[in-house]
Amino acid sequence: MTPDSGASTTFDRLDTTGRRLRTPKTAELVARKLRRMIVDGQLVDGDHLPHEAELMEHFSVSRPTLREAVRVLEAERLVEVRRGSRTGARVCVPGPEIVARPASLLLELSGATVADVLVASEAIEPAAAGILAVDGSEEAFDELERLVDEDIPAAQAAGEFGRAAARFHLRMVQLSGNATLAIVAGMLNEIFERHTVSASREMTRANAETSEANYKLFVRSQRRLIKLLRARDSAGAIAHWQKHMVVARSTVMANHQDVKVRDILH
Numbered sequence: 001m002t003p004d005s006g007a008s009t010t011f012d013r014l015d016t017t018g019r020r021l022r023t024p025k026t027a028e029l030v031a032r033k034l035r036r037m038i039v040d041g042q043l044v045d046g047d048h049l050p051h052e053a054e055l056m057e058h059f060s061v062s063r064p065t066l067r068e069a070v071r072v073l074e075a076e077r078l079v080e081v082r083r084g085s086r087t088g089a090r091v092c093v094p095g096p097e098i099v100a101r102p103a104s105l106l107l108e109l110s111g112a113t114v115a116d117v118l119v120a121s122e123a124i125e126p127a128a129a130g131i132l133a134v135d136g137s138e139e140a141f142d143e144l145e146r147l148v149d150e151d152i153p154a155a156q157a158a159g160e161f162g163r164a165a166a167r168f169h170l171r172m173v174q175l176s177g178n179a180t181l182a183i184v185a186g187m188l189n190e191i192f193e194r195h196t197v198s199a200s201r202e203m204t205r206a207n208a209e210t211s212e213a214n215y216k217l218f219v220r221s222q223r224r225l226i227k228l229l230r231a232r233d234s235a236g237a238i239a240h241w242q243k244h245m246v247v248a249r250s251t252v253m254a255n256h257q258d259v260k261v262r263d264i265l266h
Contacts, residue, residue, distance in 0.1 A: 027068035030059050034069065038078055038091055045093040049079065052088065095186065103187045107261045114259045117191045118252070122245040124185055125169060128176040129225065129241040133234040140175040141229050147171065148222045156215055165218060166193035172225075191261055196252055214251055221247075 024032070037043045049055065049070070056066050070089050073079040077098050079089040107117070132140065147168050155164030166189065173185040221244045228237040 025068075026061060027065050027072065030055075030061060030066060030069035031072035033059070034073060035076075035078060038093070043091045045091055047091045049089045049091070099183065099187055104191060104261065107191070112261045114191065114261060115249070115253055117188050117261065118245075118249045121169070121185070121188060121192060122242065122249065124181055124188075125173060125245055126238045126242040128173040128178060128181050128185070129229070130234040130238040131178055131181075132172065132176040133229050133232055133237040135177055136175060136229060138230075141226055143175065144168070144172060144222070144226050144229070148219060148226065152219065152222075161215055162196040163193060166196050168222060218248070 052063060052066060056063060074081050077094045080092040081089045152164045155161050170185055170189045174182045225237060225240055228240055
């Protein structure tokens with residue numbers, strides 16, 4: 001990389017058709033290099049970036065250009081800068097929450113309903129169950145079983161079944177090992193969880209007996225899924241969880257077909 005004079009400038013050039021092409025600023029090029037180091041694992045979550053002087057020498061750039069590059073990464077939520085700290089910028093690898101809020105905002109603006117979100121989950125979760133049956137580890141199956149045996153009964157006793165149910169759904173997708181499905185599920189999780197919690201509490205208030213029956217049905221279905229996963233029955237896991245999701249949607253969406261995403265996020 002060529003040295004810069006302190007000004008992080010942009011130069012344009014023309015392509016073969018005469019259209020103007022934008023050449024990235026020096027700061028953007030530095031940010032790209034640092035971003036690649038994070039993606040490749042040379043810098044991991046919690047690491048601090050090397051000292052400014054070291055980075056300035058490595059990239060042959062001025063302090064203002066380097067700081068502009070760091071601000072780019074900060075805006076992307078890849079680093080965290082504590083003003084006044086002598087340790088500099090710290091790598092902060094984001095999770096699904098980095099896209100969850102913008103995605104939720106887009107759903108709100110589009111007028112999407114909670115039913116839309118649940119239908120989308122029906123497309124995602126059975127596929128994840130099928131992958132998990134093939135590629136999942138025994139440790140993953142054990143974790144799901146602990147959720148069913150310990151966390152969910154405790155949550156039910158505390159009146160927080162809806163939250164625990166949402167957690168099981170999300171963990172199942174995450175444990176499949178498919179990063180894309182896990183990110184999409186993470187984006188939808190806040191909406192799914194909030195509505196499930198609300199619907200679960202409403203059902204309990206309306207009819208405790210029905211609520212208890214739904215809880216037992218849900219737990220039996222989870223145990224059936226885990227049995228299919230341990231048997232490495234991918235087709236069976238997909239079919240079972242597809243049926244589970246349809247039943248779950250009909251249960252939590254009773255009298256809530258037109259609830260808007262914006263109504264549960266505010």
